[in-house]
Amino acid sequence: MKSNIKKEKRTTIYDIAREVGIAPSTVSKALNDLPSVSNKIKTLVKAKATELNYKYNFNAANLRSGSSRTIGVIVPKINVAFFSDAIAGMEEACFENNHRLIICQSDESYTKEVQCVQTLIHQNVDCIIISLSQETRSTVHLNEVKKNHMELVQFDRVDESFESHRIVNDNSQASYRAVKHLIEQGYKKIAFFGGSGHLAVYNHRKQGYLQAIKEADLNIPYNYILDNALKKETAQKAAIELLKYKDPPDAFFTVTDHSALGVLKAAISLGLRVPDQVGIMGFSNEAFTEFTFPTLSSVEQQSKNLGKAAADVYFNHVLTSGMSDKDARHFEMRVIESSLIIRQSSERVPTL
Amino acid sequence: MKSNIKKEKRTTIYDIAREVGIAPSTVSKALNDLPSVSNKIKTLVKAKATELNYKYNFNAANLRSGSSRTIGVIVPKINVAFFSDAIAGMEEACFENNHRLIICQSDESYTKEVQCVQTLIHQNVDCIIISLSQETRSTVHLNEVKKNHMELVQFDRVDESFESHRIVNDNSQASYRAVKHLIEQGYKKIAFFGGSGHLAVYNHRKQGYLQAIKEADLNIPYNYILDNALKKETAQKAAIELLKYKDPPDAFFTVTDHSALGVLKAAISLGLRVPDQVGIMGFSNEAFTEFTFPTLSSVEQQSKNLGKAAADVYFNHVLTSGMSDKDARHFEMRVIESSLIIRQSSERVPTL
DNA sequence: TTTATTTAAGAAACCGATTTCTTATTTTCT
DNA sequence: AGAAAATAAGAAATCGGTTTCTTAAATAAA
Known part of the structure; x- marks a missing residue:
């Protein structure tokens, strides 16, 4: 039972080189399986490496190789x-x-x-x-x-x-499909709760919405379309106002699920039946959407x-x-x- | 408008040293604010560093300093x-x-x-x-x-x-408090849905439960205490069985919220009122717990x-x-x- | 058999900082 | 003023790999 007082240094390719009796550069090449090293040496080096519990040092390699x-x-x-x-x-x-x-x-x-x-x-x-x-x-x-x-x-x-390279969701397409789905369910007066204008994500979702209602030739009052209603509370307040309006929407497409949740709470608080009287569709498929009552439709983003x-x-x-x-x-x-x-x-x- | 064809190399402390007219080691010391460098040089070096858009190289430093x-x-x-x-x-x-x-x-x-x-x-x-x-x-x-x-x-x-150093939750204490809360609410026949035995986390949660029911001197049938009921489906099945039992529990303490959700579904499917007839308490305070109907009590883990x-x-x-x-x-x-x-x-x- | 080519191994520079050891210069103390 | 001590800067080794350039040996070509 040897307890080493002095912390022994990590083994390096130099240690392996010394033990095997070859040059450090050859050890490096062997460990990297370069073709300019014979199989015999490779086997020898790799065996010794495991024997000495050799740990590759990324930092050293990175420094040199860039x-x-x-x-x-x-x-x-x-x-x-x-x-x-x-x-x-x-x-x-x-x-x-x-x-x-x-x-x-x-x-x-x-x-x-x-x-x-x-x-x-x-x-x-x-x-x-x-x-x-x-x-x-x-x-x-x-x-x-x-x-x-x-x-x-x-x-x-x-x-x-x-x-630069860019990876994004099909925000506009997905929104288009979402709104189309609402239309297919018979909703005709679909409101939109969006985000702040400078983020492309939310702009695209709005585009999809606009495209769908345009194609279906729906008549949407200007005040149905709202920006900056990302959060539950904001959405809830806005939805209550809209639903009390003389000509209320019969459905909502919101760019976040939190917003959708706010709408849901608003509808419930006004005694409206979801989805009967009010349809709701959110975005993101947050975990909670399948636990609300009723459960919330949404867009899964992969x-x-x-x-x-x-x-x-x-x-x-x-x-x-x-x-x-x-x-x-x-x-x-x-x-x-x-x-x-x-x-x-x-x-x-x-x-x- | 100069467009550099050859990718110019990153500036190093050597570049700074050359430009300022001092030794590289001094540059290093200056940049690290070591006391053995005069303020005059420090200012000079730092200015030149920003001028040349110098980027510190972690890898090089790490290699040397360890x-x-x-x-x-x-x-x-x-x-x-x-x-x-x-x-x-x-x-x-x-x-x-x-x-x-x-x-x-x-x-x-x-x-x-x-x-x-x-x-x-x-x-x-x-x-x-x-x-x-x-x-x-x-x-x-x-x-x-x-x-x-x-x-x-x-x-x-x-x-x-x-x-080794260890950071854990107060699993046992939290469970103890959770179960005590159930007891204070008047529940007397509290079932426990736990996890697999080899993980300390779940063991501790069980300990807390056992301690609380022992202190309250509750009479708990052996089959109220279940291991390996972490998932929703397992919990749901087990809960249905227990609730149909001639002497059913009036509350459940589960070591995960998913398990609690299973119990909730079970209770609802049997037409039992929660929390009136069946009390439920989960663990983890997952996001969905505040969206279920009724909402689920849980333990917030920080x-x-x-x-x-x-x-x-x-x-x-x-x-x-x-x-x-x-x-x-x-x-x-x-x-x-x-x-x-x-x-x-x-x-x-x-x-x- | 001699020369050209390929192959396998080694020597040494290198990446870019840090750090130790000197040395020259100043300051402080008798 | 002269010796001792403190200060500031530099020279050079170092970390542990990679990579390029040589060189010696083995093989192929002429």
Whole structure:
């Protein structure tokens, strides 16, 4: 039972080299399975490596080779279901490709987002995947990323004016389908509760809504269409007002589930039957939507796939294409299809 | 408008040294604000650094100094609310202390957990924070961490037989209080739905339950106490059986909210009124608990604080104590207090 | 058999910081 | 004023891999 007082140093390729009686460079090559090393030596080296409990040192390798085999991700909030699902997807992709994932959260603050970018640059990550904070209006920090020859992938909350790979949901299409579904259920006076105008996500959802009501040639009063009603309380108040209106809506399409929940509470408080008298459709398919009474219809965003897709843009598109320096490099733009989850709040039982 | 064809190299301290006309070592010291450099030089160096858009290279520093200013965290699932909240807390602590956070998920698999540990060792992180996977029975991989002189902090799903810092919830106390609450509401025949025996978490929750019913001197039939009823479906089935029993329980304490939800569905399907005829109390305060009908009482775990506490053990206890090599190093053991969230499912309206 | 080519291994520079050890210069103390 | 001590800057080794460039040996070609 030997208890070592002095903490013995980690074994390095030099230790292996000495023990096997060869040069350190050969050990490195052997461990990396380079063809210029004989199988005999490779076997010898690998055996000795396990024997000495050798641990590869990423830092040393990164310093010399320049690539860190690491992706950094910046999200507004780690513990929001949508983002943690997306991160889970990225982690999966990273694991498959033997990369590390460093996460940062901007907390919806532009200042912190800039700091996160700096940190990841110092960390020398190969790629940064980012979903912008609510506060972010400028993209100078993203230019920094490019300057440092790192790949950049924007996802979900993207700035469309900034050139980079982009992975987004089919917000407009999904909204279009959602509203069309409401129309098919016989609703004719469909209100829209949206978000703040500067975020593309919410704009697209509005576009989808507008397209659907236009196609169906519905007559919608201007005050049915509301921006900045993302939160439960705001939505609830607004819905009560609308429902008390002389010409009230018979359905609501909201860009978040929290908003939908507010509408639901409003309808219940006014004694209106959902989905009979009021139809409701939310967005995001938050966990709680299947537990409300009645359950809430929503749009499932495939967040995990979206995250995986974002990472895969780097792994497939960038890594394999060998980053050919011709300026002809194009930016990948992927749209992840989301699907309608029809629940009680929007499905009228057909009257035979 | 200069477009650089050749990708110019990142500026290093050597570039700064050359431009200012001093030695690289002095630049390093200046940037790190070491006292052995005059303020004049410091100002000069820092100005030149910003001018040249200098980016600190963590890898190089880590290699030389040995410490990476990075914490690695391993959780079973990143996108489970409890864990993503905990990670958010850790990220906060890391940000405050200028450290990076690398996340790995074991996916509840022992094999993958071992791989994660290896990766983090290669990465040369300073500390590993881990919550064990369901599958994990052995701790040889944790020994590897110690061998490599890294700090280890276990949280939530811990192995009590393995010596390390540990951060856990007050599972037993919280359960005790939860059950006591049920008793105060007048419930007398309280059933328990638990988890698998090998996880300390669930054992402790059971202990709390047992203590409370013992203190209240309640007479509980053996079949009221069930293990392995974590999931909704299992719980639902088991609850139906129990409620149809000639001598049915009048309340349930379950170690997860999903289990509680199963019980709720069971009660409703049998036409029983909750909380009138059946009281229900879950654990974890999952998001959906406030949206069920009736809403579910539960135990709020302060997961974000727990994560922050786990990281802070490293920052406060380990980093500051200078890691004095005396074997007298003790392991910190912190218990995070959780709180009861009383909702409709367990609160009987007092009969006057 | 001699020359050209391929193959396998080694030597040494390198990545970009940190850190220790010197040395030159100032300041302080008798 | 002269010796001792403190200060500020520099030189050089170092961390642990990777990578390029040589070189020696083995094989193929002429």
